[in-house]
Amino acid sequence: MKNTTNTAAGTQAAGATGAQTAGAPNETQPATGVPAAGNPTPGSQNQVGATASSQNGVAPQNGPGATASPVTYRLEHVVKEFRLKRRVVRPLRDVNVTVRPGEFVTIQGVTGGGKSTLLQLLGALERPTSGVLEFGGVNLASAPDSQLQAIRAREIGFVFQNFNLIPTLTAAENVDMGLEPLGLPAEERRARVSQVLAELGLGDRADHRPNELSGGQQQRVAIARAIVKHPRVLLADEPTGNLDERMRDDILAILQHLNAAGLTLVVVTHDSAVAHRAGRPLMLVNGMLHSRE
C-alpha cells in the first residue's frame, strides 16, 4: 500500500517537493495544448446553504492571503504529472473548480484516477506542475514552502482512510497532536481537546487507545484531530473506506453535522452513498473534474 503522507497532524507534512516544472516537455502525451475550455467551474447552482465559515474559520492568519477571500479554493487549469523513468504519468490534466465557504464537495472517480493526488494538492502537500491553485487567495503553486507549512498546520484538516492514529497515545493525546504546531497555552489545548471530543461523541473515550476503539470511533478521533485547530477546510481521503455500513453512516452523519455548523468539506470517496449526501458531488474523469450526472 502506498502511503506517502501519514503525517495527518499537520506537522512536518511530507514532500512538498517544489515540482514547479511548468512548461516541461511532455514525453508521452503532447496533451494537444488545448486546455479544455469547455469545462468551466461546475455546479454553481449547488451552493450549500450553510452559514459560511464564521464558526470554524479561524480569524485571519498570518500573511496577506488570509484576508477574507470569498472563495476557499480556486483552481484553474491545474496539471499534475509525475515523471517516472521512462514515461510521464499525468493524473490531473486540466482541473478547474471553485469551492466556496460552507460547501460539502465530494470527488468520485476510478481507482488510479488522481483523486488522492488532487487532495494532496488541495492540502498543500504537493504543488501542481502547472496552473493556479488558490487557497483563501494564496496561490499554493508559487507560495514559499514556509507559507505552505503554516497553511497546512493552521488552516487545513486532513483525514485518511486508515485513520493514521498513533497507537501508543490515547484519544485525547492523538487529538492534541492536531494542536501541536499552534503553540497554544496548555489550558486552552486541554479545553479544545475536550470540547471536540465531546462534540464528536467521544467524551467517555478520551483515555482509550486506538486499539480499544471501534473503527468508527477511531475515525472520529482522526476527525477530531483534524478539526481541533479550527481549520478553514476539512479534506478527507476515503474516510469511510475501511468502515462497515453502520459506521460509515456514523461518520457521514458527523461530516454532515460539521458542514451544517459551517465547515467546508472536500471528501474523496468511491462510495455513492457518501456522494449522495453531499451538497455538490463532482467526478474526476480523465484528469478533469465534472459535475456528477
Ligand SMILES: Nc1ncnc2c1ncn2[C@@H]1O[C@H](COP(=O)(O)OP(=O)(O)O)[C@@H](O)[C@H]1O
Ligand atoms: N508520487 C507519485 N509518483 C508517481 N506516480 C504517482 C504518485 N502518486 C500518484 N501517482 C500515480 O498517479 C495516478 C493517480 O493516483 P492517485 O491519485 O493515488 O489515484 P486515486 O486516489 O484516484 O486512486 C496513479 O497512476 C498513480 O500511480
Ligand SMILES: [Mg+2]
Ligand atoms: Mg486514492
